Amino acid sequence: MSPTEPRSYCPINLSLEIFGDAWTLLVLRDLMFSGKRHFRELLQSDERISSNILADRLARLVEHGLLTRSGDPTHRQKAIYSLTEKAIQLLPVVVQIGAWGSRWVPDARKLDAAARRFVRQLQEGGPRLWARRMDELRAVHLR
Amino acid sequence: MSPTEPRSYCPINLSLEIFGDAWTLLVLRDLMFSGKRHFRELLQSDERISSNILADRLARLVEHGLLTRSGDPTHRQKAIYSLTEKAIQLLPVVVQIGAWGSRWVPDARKLDAAARRFVRQLQEGGPRLWARRMDELRAVHLR
């Protein structure tokens, strides 16, 4: 059967544990693009995630192998979260969702010039630029 | 600022109305890859969506401009749903989510050979093949 022909049974795995939940996506976004590593930092997002929800989602992500949790040696802050390779490979998907949203769902919030440039470059940079960001994440998150 | 440098404020629009909800994603998947167009057909998915939930999600998708709703002239079945261009342009994202899931979240269900080939071709075919499927969807869904 042709890969473009409709099928009665669709074998595409939508990974609903991740993409079917809004808070999970926001956590991944912040870890990928805001340099946040600590519980408290992730709490401060504009979307006002509740602490119990954040704790729940972090635990789920660790459970699914998308994050690892370890102690922070410098500040004696107990938890520092790191993206795994499995999570880092989600970056292209996250960027493309952002690209689609930027085209079709213009954000109500006013973005400053630097932010607009940031998004545009990430989108137009393509796989080359995504790979660079992925390498940066590997350098920081993978030991 | 470099587009790969972490930002305190992340301008990426995750389109949570779509990717933050599991049922919405399943409906889009079925419309894109299973050739389903009618309410009743969409009810029959393996995931057992309830009729009230399906009705709600279809209404939301129409409201957000991802679907149009019209009468079926042939069978006097009242509703037939069509993807808009806005929705068709989500196909690459959906396929890439599937690619990631196929690599990192091996499906518990046993897929038959045809299904496995279908997924593999869709993933390895790349943007060229996605564009072909998008054109096929345009031919069927856009008047």
Next chain:
DNA sequence: CCGCATCCCTATAGATACTG
């Protein structure tokens, strides 16, 4: 039949307050 709308009921998500 088909495409929903509505009602009821329960499980769970999530906001707020609190704790080690």
Next chain:
DNA sequence: CAGTATCTATAGGGATGCGG
């Protein structure tokens, strides 16, 4: 700082209704 406990609102399953 990094979570837990508690309490409430809501999502969603299942049945049924209803006009066409």
